[in-house]
Amino acid sequence: MTIVIGLTGGIGSGKTTVANMFADYGIDLIDADIIAREVVAVGSVGLTAITKKFGNRILLSDGNLDRSQLRTVIFSDPQLKNWLNQLLHPLIREKMLADIDHATSPYCLLIVPLMIENNLQTMVDRLLVVDVDQQTQIMRTQQRDNVSLEQINNILAAQASRQQRLDAADDIICNNGDNQALLTQVAQLHLHYLTLAQAAK
Ligand code: ATP
Known part of the structure; x- marks a missing residue:
């Protein structure tokens, strides 16, 4: 079975950007x-x-769930x-396990924004946290979603704290810098995970 790397981070921390890399x-x-x-x-x-x-x-009128x-x-209530x-x-858990089972790459990424809040670390072999300072996080989220500072603060208050995530992390990507800084860290971690996957065979 493939090694499972859990990927988490707060709102607008860069999970999607990192996952795509x-x-x-x-x-x-x-x-x-x-x-x-x-x-x-x-x-x-x-x-x-x-x-x-x-x-x-x-x-909805087309039969889809009206979220x-x-x-x-x-x-x-x-x-x-x-x-x-x-x-x-x-x-959700059952489908995650089925998808992990079908993964064919040497390791796979399980992306769960609320990993720590929902205590899903138990599903992964290692936890990778995308960390960003709060000021940058708020600025990027505001630029992307066009939401008020109050709305972002409410979401931040409902999520695990930055420290809670860092405490749970096996690996950390620092996303305070630019895209190139992110690419460099992902390249290093990819090699690390390939080595771990090879050793686990
Ligand atoms: P969410 O959980 O809220 O969906 P996320 O953690 O997946 O967010 P992204 O969508 O990857 O975060 O990133 C948030 C925003 O910040 C996006 O608009 C993205 O393009 C931008 N961004 C991410 N990393 C960087 C970076 N290093 N430099 C500049 N912009 C960045």
Whole structure:
């Protein structure tokens, strides 16, 4: 089985940018955000259960899940939120494991923004954290998403702290610099992970 490198980091830290650099080396990416959408796709077990619970009001006219409606419905009801998590978390985990099983590159990246918050480090062999200073993180997120400082601060407060992530990390990519600095670090880590994968054979 392939070695699993977990990739995490706060909002706007550069996870996607880093993951794409690993993909350029032919490394398989398994992205929790994509899987979270797949498990509620039209015809899925997840969407069928959600529709049974909340009715058709939770669907868009094309049959897809109305995510903003779902967020509104569960927003002020911890029990419903809990119900939804208990439904989706096992489905997401199962799909992650299946995708890891199908990975063909010497190691694969499991990208989970809320890895530490959801205690998913247990699924990975090593944890790679993309670290960035908060000022740069806020500036890049604002430029990308056109959101207010207040909205970003709310998201930051709901996520694990920078220190919590650093404490959990086996490897750290520092993303305070430019793209070239990132490429250099990814190249070094790629070689390191190839060596680990070879040794694990
Ligand atoms: P999220 O979890 O919020 O989706 P992310 O961790 O995947 O974010 P990215 O989308 O990769 O982060 O990066 C956030 C923004 O910062 C993007 O617009 C990206 O192009 C930019 N960015 C990332 N790294 C750098 C860098 N080294 N220099 C300049 N801009 C960068």
